[in-house]
Amino acid sequence: MGKTYVVVAEVRGGSLRQVTLEALQAVSIAKEDGDVTTAVLIGSQITPLAAELANVVDGQVYSIDHPELEVYNPEAYLNVMKQVFEHVAPDVVVLGHTALGRDLAPALAAHLGAGQISDVTAIDKQDGDVLFTRPLYAGKAFEQKRFNGGPQVVTIRPNNVEPAAAVSSPAEIIELDYAPSGSLRSIVKDIVRKTSGKVDLTEAKIVVSGGRGVKSAEGFKPLEELADVLHGAVGASRAACDAGYCDYSMQIGQTGKVVTPEIYIACGISGAIQHLAGMSQSRVIIAINKDPEAPIFKVADYGIVGDLFEVVPLLTQEFRKVLV
C-alpha cells in the first residue's frame, strides 16, 4: 500500500498561498508510485479556492467551509484536522512554515505521536530514503534529517521549492461539515492586519532591509518606497528594532525571521553575524552602506558605498523607469 500525504493548504487575503503550491511540489518530490496526495482546505467561503486547489492536486481535496474557520484558531483547526484524519489516515502531513503552519504542525505532530521536521528548504531521495534539508542556527549550518518511522509531519519554508504545476485531471473535491464544538478554550477576539496589500516578509521575492543607518522610524520611508516599486517587503536588522525605528516583527536574523528572497537589499546594515545568518541564503545580495569596511560587503554580490538617503531614492527612480 502506498503512503498518504496530507497537505494543509493555506489561504491569505482570499487567495491560496504560494507556499501551499510549494508544499504540494515537495510532496511530489518525496512521493513514490502508488502514494496518494490529499489536500485539506479550511476557511470561510472557499468554494472557488477548492476548485483552484483541485487543479494542482492529483488525489483529493477536502474542503471544510464555515464562517467560524475564517481565521486561524489552534483548537478549531486541530479539531477539523482530527475530523479529516477519520477519513484519511495520514502517513505524512505537510504544511508551510508560516505563522499558521508553525503553530498547527507541532499540535498535529503531538496528536499523531509523530516526528516533525520543521522549516525544510530542500527534499532529496537517496537509497529509498527521503532526506529533508533544514537550517540550524538560522542558516549558519544546514542539516539533513530523515524520519525513523511514521507518521511524519513536515513544514516547508516559503520560497525554496518550485510551486507545483497543474495536474492533468483535477482532484475530487470532498466537502466536510464543520461541527463547531462550542467549548473552545481559546477564542480569537480581534485581528489587526498590517498595512493591507503589503507583501509578507517571509514570502517576498524582494526584501529591502534597513539597519541602524536609517537613523529613525522616518528613515524607513525611502526603503518602503523602493519596496513598493519592486513589490517587495521591508525588513530590518536587530539594531534598527532595538533602537525603536521599527517593529520586531520586521527583524531578520538569528533572533528573528530568516528570509531567502531573490534579491535582498541591505541599507545601512553593517552585517553582524546574527543578521547574516538570517539573510545570507538570498540569491542576490545588494549592500548600501557608508562604511566601505562594513562586513555586509563581504557577502554582497553588488555593493554601493554611499549614503542610503541619497542612493535609495535614485534606485527607486531607476527601477520605476525600467519596470513600467
Add this chain to the structure above:
Amino acid sequence: MNIFVLLKQTFDTEEKIVIENGKISDDGVKYVMNPYDEYAVEEALLQRDQHGGKITVVGVGPDRTAEALRTALAMGADEAVLINHDGAEADEYTISRLLAAYLGQQSYDLILGGNFSVDSGGGQVAVRVARLLDIPHTSSITKLTINGQQAMVQRDAEGDTETLEVALPAVFTAQQGLNEPRYPSLPGIMKAKKKPFQQLASSELGLNGSDTEAKTTRVSLSLPPQRQAGRILQGDYAQQAVELVHLLRTEAKLI
C-alpha cells in the same frame, strides 16, 4: 499562581559554527539561555509580581544546562528542575515527552516558553507540550494580561496582531516585544545559589527508553556555501543606480 517556564540552553548567537568529525564543535563555545526563553522568564516574573505565586524553570539537557537554569534563578525565578538527558539523540518528540511527563505530575496555571530556539529552530516543543497536557496554547505572544483564570494575549502572526482570550491553564510562547528581559543582579546571583534545584532522570518520570525514542535522525551536517564578496560599483550615485539595475537585468536576470 503556579508558573512554569520551559528553558533551553543554546550557543551564544555571536558564535561561529564549526563542523568537526561530522558534528558541530562546541569547543570553547559560550552557552546562554535561549534568547526567546529570556522573554518567557521575564514575563513569568512580571506575572508573579502582579498575581503572586511561584515560578519553576524546567530544562532538559546535559549537566551544563544547569547554567541557563541558574541564570533564570538569578533573574528571580523560585525553583529550577533539570531533567537530565543527553541531547545528542533527542529530537522535539523526545524533549516534549519528557517535559510533559514532568509537568503532568505538577499543578500549573501558566506555562511559558520561547517562540523557538535559536539553534535548532524547530519551534515545536512548547506547542507539543500543550497538546500532550491537553491545554490550550498560543504561540508568538507579544502581550499577556491575566484576569483570574482568563488570559488576554496578543500574538504576532507575520506582522498581523491577533488578540485572543484563552482559559488557563495554558501554554504561551514568547515573541520579541513581549517585554524587556532584566539582567541578573549580583544579589540575585548570590540568592540563586540557595534556591531549590532539582535534578531528575527520565526514569524518574515514569517513562522508559522507547517512550522517548527520537522520531527523526540527523544524517548529515554542512556549512552553507561561502559567499564571495562581489563587485563594489563605481561612479557617482546616479551612475551606480543605473549600473545596478542594468546588472540585475543582464547578469542576475532577476528584474
